[in-house]
Amino acid sequence: MSGDDTARVEDRLARVALTWLTEPGTWSVHRLVERLGAPAALALLCDGGAPEEKLRATVAARLTAGDPLAVAARALDRTDRLGARIVTPDDAEWPVRVDDLRRLALSGASRRVDTETAPPLCFWVRGAWPLAEAMERSVAVVGARAATSYGLHVATELGYGLAEREWTVVSGGAFGIDAAAHRGALNAGGVTVAVLACGVDRPYPVGNTALFDRIAETGLLVSEWMPGADPLRPRFLIRNRVIAAATGGSVLVEASARSGATQTMRRALAINRPGMVVPGPVTSAMSVGAHELLREQPAARLVTGVAHVLEEVGRIGADLAPPARGPRRPADELDDEATVVLESLPRRGARDPDAVAARAGVSVRVALRKLSLLEELGLVVRRDGGYALAPPPDRRAAAAGSSPADGTG
Amino acid sequence: MSGDDTARVEDRLARVALTWLTEPGTWSVHRLVERLGAPAALALLCDGGAPEEKLRATVAARLTAGDPLAVAARALDRTDRLGARIVTPDDAEWPVRVDDLRRLALSGASRRVDTETAPPLCFWVRGAWPLAEAMERSVAVVGARAATSYGLHVATELGYGLAEREWTVVSGGAFGIDAAAHRGALNAGGVTVAVLACGVDRPYPVGNTALFDRIAETGLLVSEWMPGADPLRPRFLIRNRVIAAATGGSVLVEASARSGATQTMRRALAINRPGMVVPGPVTSAMSVGAHELLREQPAARLVTGVAHVLEEVGRIGADLAPPARGPRRPADELDDEATVVLESLPRRGARDPDAVAARAGVSVRVALRKLSLLEELGLVVRRDGGYALAPPPDRRAAAAGSSPADGTG
Structure with missing residues (x-):
């Protein structure tokens, strides 16, 4: 093994240890890793050198439960046995867009899930596709678990339509809108990625097990948490920043007021990703969150179908977005x-x-x-x-030049 | 009769004659009236002095059908017999907001209905309320004739809620959304105004006759066309500019692509009136026009109910708009x-x-x-x-200070 290889192995092991020792997204940990490298950051934290009191307490509590490097070594074994893999920023398949989380600062944030939004240290991945390649042309479709038949219909159509145009459909694997979007993509024979808030060996919710199996076969299951990790409640919200950042844009289909899905949208908009919202009947509680976003976030864009979504995200990929509609032709x-x-x-x-x-x-x-x-x-x-x-106008030029929203990836 | 009174009678008669000789909204006629006064403008036009070839031809054709002043005198008689009245800018009940049409210029306009948008010369009015007073706190609710049950429900609720808060509900008396909005207002015991594209003695459509009778009893029937005038197709679009300009803001409930109702909204937005749009299911053809407006017109504001509408129009009247919603209370x-x-x-x-x-x-x-x-x-x-x-915070101050849209009347 060369010196370089040894360094890579140590870096990987330290990143895995750090995700166990502290929760993903912790800014002070991310900054230590950036400054010192992962192994030195890990050593510093284990020596009680965390820059914040609260983090020192967290680390101390975890250290009583085991040795981080030993835990990490076992996690690597378990990952291998699963047929899964660990992806770090050193790997060619690292989805570089997530590094944009460096510039994520949510205005008025006070809760931990809103303040601790640092880029991931590593991912666990199950599935054949290289992660970066799967994510390159990708759109997140997110929304309510308690979706209505209207929302499920729209999410399925979006998932199908995006996959048909060879865009990867990314969601969180939850009941309702998430599952409908994944299913739509699978039915079109496309690639879909579920970003989980728990280990990739035990995707949650259990009721979606058959769906997760189909996703693992043709798409990817991805997580920042090691195999065996529980889907603790705050982890869903921490996970949402990855869905927002790893994709070319996010579409919200249905959401009640202040749902987790609107949170994903706020993260996407905060790093200038296209944030798209499907409206619904104003008589439906399940569209309240969607309409709130459209009213409160000037950058949020109303979309009614795949064509509109591609207008927004087409700019960042190689897709031919349809020409922006003028008022009259x-x-x-x-x-x-x-x-x-x-x-x-x-x-x-x-x-x-x-x-x-x-x-x-x-x-x-x-x-x-x-x-x-x-x-x-x-x-x-x-x-x-x-x-x-006459030949049609240059559609890519038209779409790039006249699309009113501003954010690009 | 004093000299002043004589001048007023002559002005009124000339305005009536001009609405018959040329169609309402014609800019060159409006400019002549502004420059010379109505009687002199009428005389000039009758002498073949119209500044444009096309207008000269129209006038010449009309003159073969009768003497404008004689036609006007008969119209005045007929108006009296109907129990209706003529309102001109000289009258205290002139709804001054319509004069804002002076600054209406629609971008890319080429059709007559889009270019001939001058302020009205006079109105025919049936009903007891002074027109200006009825219009002072008013909101237009417009939309599709072929509305869905969803749209009818929303329009009725809006009409009811606005009337309950003592706002006048203005619409065009058509089937569908218009009728639902009028009915909602009537059911709340409120004031509603139908702005017609034909004579106030024969409101169109005939199927809404019972509705028009109720409106005339407690609200107003208003028209720029003299009694007996037919509801010719282009007149509906010409009429729409009055609905947009005479009210404090316009709400679109349902509209197919490029409907007449979206046209009313474009007129409202073009003179900086609040232009509000109720979204709907993206699966409904009857919401396509609404969503198009929200996508294409940055100033158009998504609203989901009366509270949002009052946030927009409350700024212009004496209403207590509810405080703008913060993310958390x-x-x-x-x-x-x-x-x-x-x-x-x-x-x-x-x-x-x-x-x-x-x-x-x-x-x-x-x-x-x-x-x-x-x-x-x-x-x-x-x-x-x-x-x-605790008493509620000063709601008017909150609404005026934090409402994101810009247009006022």
């Missing part, structure tokens, strides 16, 4: 003769004015006048001695 | 005992701690501790030797 303004002349042109290639006139059932004089109008409107071009439909 | 943070103590205070007046304790089912010691906590949180005040609910 030239073709809407045509009179009946111009419309019929336009429709008389072939889908490919050119046609001469006589043939156009014959097809359209108008005189050649009228055909020529309307063709010249259509040319002026940019709907028709002269080619090969006749007229042809 | 002190009362949300209370423990069970504090909550029950708070709920044990009377809605008016004070109660002594013993009585509070008895009502809350807690010891006097606990009651005192919780009352002191509630006092610190600003939820409770000491009064008359006991404790009372």
